[in-house]
Amino acid sequence: MKRFVSLSLLALGLIAGVLAGFGIIHAADKPKSIKEVMKLVHNEDGIRDTISESLAKKPADWATVSTKSKEWVDAATDMTKGKPKKGSAESWKKLSTKWLNDAKALHTASEKKDLKAAQTALKSLGTSCKACHTAHKGK
Numbered sequence: 001m002k003r004f005v006s007l008s009l010l011a012l013g014l015i016a017g018v019l020a021g022f023g024i025i026h027a028a029d030k031p032k033s034i035k036e037v038m039k040l041v042h043n044e045d046g047i048r049d050t051i052s053e054s055l056a057k058k059p060a061d062w063a064t065v066s067t068k069s070k071e072w073v074d075a076a077t078d079m080t081k082g083k084p085k086k087g088s089a090e091s092w093k094k095l096s097t098k099w100l101n102d103a104k105a106l107h108t109a110s111e112k113k114d115l116k117a118a119q120t121a122l123k124s125l126g127t128s129c130k131a132c133h134t135a136h137k138g139k
C-alpha cells in the first residue's frame with residue numbers, strides 16, 4: 001500500500017510537471033505585441049545597444065551579435081503579425097517585413113563574421129524608425 005501511494009504521488013507529480021511545462025511553452029508561443037518588441041529591441045541595454053557595443057569591440061564579439069540578432073529576428077517576426085493602431089495593413093506588411101529582412105541580414109552577417117555587412121544592416125535597422133512611426137505609431 002505504501003508503495004502504491006508513493007507511486008501515485010510520483011504519477012501526480014509527473015502530470016503536474018507536464019501541465020506546467022505546457023503552460024510555459026504556451027506562454028512562449030504567444031507573439032509579442034509591437035510595443036513589447038519595440039521595448040525589447042530599443043530600450044537602454046536592449047538588443048540594439050548590445051549589438052552596437054559588441055560590433056564596436058576589437059575584435060567584434062560575434063557570439064553575442066549572433067545570439068542577439070537571432071532574438072531580433074524572432075521579435076521582428078512577431079511584429080509582422082501585429083496590428084498597428086494606425087495606418088494600412090499593406091503599409092504595415094511592407095515596413096515590418098523590411099525590418100525583419102534587415103534583422104535577418106544582420107544575423108547572416110554575424111554568422112559569416114562580416115563586419116561591413118553587419119554594420120550596413122544595423123544602420124538600415126536604425127534609420128527605419130521615423131518612416132514607420134509616422135505611418136503607424138498612433139496617438
Ligand code: HEC
Pocket residue numbers: 034035038039042084085095096099125126127128129130132133136137138
Ligand atoms: C516597422 C515599423 C517600426 C519600425 C521600423 C520602428 N518602430 Fe518603433 N514603434 C512602431 C509602432 C507601431 C509603435 C507603437 C506601438 C504601440 O504603442 O502599440 C512603436 C513604438 C515605439 C516606442 C515606444 C514603446 C512604448 O513603450 O510605448 C519606441 C521607444 C520605439 N518605437 C522606438 C523605435 C526606434 C528607436 C526605432 C528605430 C531604431 C523604431 N522604433 C523602429 C513601429 C516601428
